[in-house]
């Protein structure tokens with residue numbers, strides 16, 4: 001339990017993973033996941049997400065650091081941890097010749113206290129595919145079968161490595177709904193994802209990995225806090241960016257124009273947007289393609305991916321400096 005009374009189901013402290021060729025893929029990663037929350041690990045390709053999740057799943061031992069899952073070392077005490085966890089790997093690798101139901105039954109045979117196979121398949125929307133051979137499933141259906149197998153043992157902790165990769169928009173929304181339902185029923189979920197809107201909409205807390213280290217972590221709101229918002233529009237012919245009212249003092253920290261297209265970055269979205277709109281109204285100017293966007297996880301992510309530095313630390317140009 002921490003001082004706020006949260007029980008930490010996953011605790012990773014100073015984790016390091018070094019592959020046989022000497023490459024250090026995970027470099028001192030520390031975070032914890034509370035019981036009943038959805039925690040997302042984000043990062044560019046090769047950032048170390050899968051390498052970290054495999055350590056948490058007990059598939060490999062860290063070169064240094066300490067892991068506790070449900071109070072146990074997942075590698076050394078695998079027998080204590082494995083029956084209480086569900087794992088959806090990035091690539092399932094099923095025997096292609098078996099049907100969906102046979103695959104689930106085979107898996108259930110290796111899972112203690114497995115739920116009935118038809119119930120789990122129905123939960124992921126594969127009830128009508130029970131007699132279809134796995135090799136005939138679409139990529140998205142295979143991901144859902146992977147998820148079904150991870151759910152067979154009714155796990156307390158669920159590890160999902162890129163659970164919605166390859167799913168269409170509807171399949172992705174269905175998976176999000178299911179993951180929320182599981183969280184609401186008390187399951188702790190750790191997932192990796194490349195979809196920032198997935199992390200923003202689904203995760204209670206998240207960490208962004210960059211080159212094996214955590215570059216930012218917290219709730220989605222904490223990770224995006226202090227990032228500038230954006231306003232963009234196109235001025236009509238005969239009007240120029242120089243015609244805009246003075247924006248200094250309105251929190252504007254970036255100002256670009258490309259012909260008549262104007263892009264502003266601001267820390268005071270409402271005041272800047274009001275100044276621009278009042279000016280447009282008074283001068284009778286139509287702002288084409290007007291877009292007003294609050295700070296997003298995408299911006300924080302791209303800032304880290306570009307520079308490796310949490311964006312807030314290098315935001316002097318925006319007149320504010322906050323530690324990530």
Ligand SMILES: Nc1ncnc2c1ncn2[C@@H]1O[C@H](COP(=O)(O)OP(=O)(O)OP(=O)(O)O)[C@@H](O)[C@H]1O
Pocket residue numbers: 019020021023025043044045046047048049050051052
């Ligand atoms: N067996 C291995 N031997 C050597 N290096 C490896 C091995 N497996 C992974 N790596 C390297 O470790 C780094 C982290 O890989 P990892 O798969 O953890 O990244 P990731 O964040 O999950 O990436 P992605 O989003 O592409 O799945 C990469 O540079 C990768 O090439």
